[in-house]
Amino acid sequence: MQEQDQVDSLQDVITTPFKDLEYLTNILVTKGSEIGWSLVSALLTLTIGLWLAGKLKKLIEKRMIARNVDLSIRTFLIPIINIILKMMVIVFVVSRLGLDASGFIAALGGAGLAIGLALQGSLSNFAAGILIILFKPFKVGDYIVSQGNEGSVESISILNTVIVTAKGQVVTLPNANLFNNPIINYSIKEYRRLDINMGISYDDDFENAQKVLLEVLEKNELVDDTQPKTVEILEFAASSVNLAVRCYVKNSDYWTAYWQLYRAVKKALDENNISMPYPHTEMIIKNENSTTIPFDNKD
Incomplete structure (x- = not known):
């Protein structure tokens, strides 16, 4: 009887590790398949979710375009909507893995707060963008x-x-x-004032110059006829009488009208013998008898 007990005890010693190993193997196979399926499911969910988020973002953008939402609003909101949709997909995937989504959201919020404190300048830019x-x-x-x-x-x-x-x-x-x-x-108003600052000689007749310049403004098709056109004396400079030539053109036509008018003004003044003086210096030389002699450079 005693010998039989010893044999049973020896068998238990030998077979117990194998039983434990079999038990662990069963657990690993069972749990491993569950974990593997969860990972595969999560990856599929992530892939499909991101694809759906992209489609939904494009759909929202198309609806905004169809409703004539301002381009500034679209370019500002679409990236934000894209981030929100992707975050929703990530939270859903986390819950799919069996993890605590509320804890993940809380951790995400804490991380966002820490990042926000570190990037206060960026937050001020974000707030200014909204404003x-x-x-x-x-x-x-x-x-x-x-x-x-x-x-x-x-x-x-x-x-x-x-x-x-x-x-x-x-x-x-x-x-x-x-x-x-x-x-x-410059784009809020439909029309923009175009200024041409130029000078004529003191010897020229201002009223004649005024008439010529007003004709230039009248002939240009880009100048708006419903708003005032001005040609007046701006100031008396050292070597010229400076005139203020003012008119209004559409914002979209501003630079085209600018080049056309400057070219037309120069041509009209030349055709009417109205000079556009340039700064010059008169040099006077005194001889030993203190007689002033104008310096004449004859190169």
Whole structure:
């Protein structure tokens, strides 16, 4: 009997590790398949979710275009909507893995707060971007001047505004700097005043020059006839009588009218023998007898 007990005990010692190994193997196979399926499911959900988010973003953008939503608002809101949709997909995938989505959201919020504190300047730009969209001191396509930079607004994003200068240079301006500094917007009004500052000789007849210049303004088709045209004396300079030539043209025609009028003014003055003097200096030389003799340069 004692020998039988010893044999049973020896069998238990030998078979117990194998039983434990079999138990662990069963657990690994069962849990591993569950974990593997969860990972595959999560990857599929992530892929399909991101694809749907992209489609939904494009759909929202198309609806905005169909409803004639301002381009500035579209370029500002679409990136934000894209980020929100992708974050929703990520939260859904986390919950699909069986993790606590509320804890993930809380951790995400804490991380966002920490990042926000570290990027206070970027947050001020973001807030300024929202204010620019709401109050519309300018929009995409407007020609603006701010902080020594001028050009057409190409885009308004969540952090900065991009303008393109007349030379084709791309200038990126932080939204906070734009919103907190004076902005000259040439595109708000339909018409813009075109100024031509020029001078005529003191010997020329002003009324004749005035008549000639007014005819130039009248003949140009880009000059608006419903608004005043002005040709008056601006100042008496050292070597010329400076005139102020003023008229109004459409914003879209400004530079075309600018080049046309300057060329037409020069041609009209030449045809009517009205001179446009340039600064000159008269030199006088005194001899030993203190007699003044004008200096005549005969090169």
